[in-house]
Amino acid sequence: MNDLKQYVSTEGLEKLKEELNYRKTVLRKEIAEKIGDAKELGDLSENFEYHDAKDQQGANESRIIELENLMHNLIIIDSQTGVNTIAVGSQFKTELADGTVKEFEIVGASEADPMNGKISNESPLGNKFLGLKIGEVAEIQTPGGAVTYKVVSIQ
Structure with missing residues (x-):
């Protein structure tokens, strides 16, 4: 896990939260359905749909972990900082x-x-x-x- 702190605006934080929520609720379900449909096609050893869906699942889960780790290391930028001096958020x-x-x-x-x-x-x-x-x-x-x-x- 990367412990490097990163700055993000409140708008940027909202985008990250939306992406994480979408990946956990919508995309996870869609991929699970694809895997289920592909399993019904029979032999999994040469089933392209199954392997493709499993690859999508792995990529989605990796991004979820990445987003969760990122969100634990964020510093929210205060838009009022840097009124007289340039700072993060200015x-x-x-x-x-x-x-x-x-x-x-x-x-x-x-x-x-x-x-x-x-x-x-x-x-x-x-x-x-x-x-x-x-x-x-x-x-x-x-x-x-x-x-x-x-x-x-x-x-």
Whole structure:
């Protein structure tokens, strides 16, 4: 079992709970029915439907265990944290040297979605922003050179 603590928003926690509930109540039952139907077809040694359903069952049970372990190691992000300082859960705007404004939100690794501005607190970019205040600057090294972000607002 992995004891590494992970950050998650209340929305992210709800998604995890919904997935766990779905896998335990709906998907488990559907897979059990598939196994039962496949058993009725006779010889199990060459029964594709049976083996496929058993594989699905194994994958589902593995994910259930993974979700349960994850939920025991979560730290819920308080959306009110980081009003003056960037912290996990903060939403903030930055300005690049060319005047481009970029919006970010610091989230736990399991919720990261960089294409939509949700960056992990564990990522190099997210880690550089942690602890910054309005007006402070983060310099990030990229393959194309250094990029400077100035924090212009924190929500």
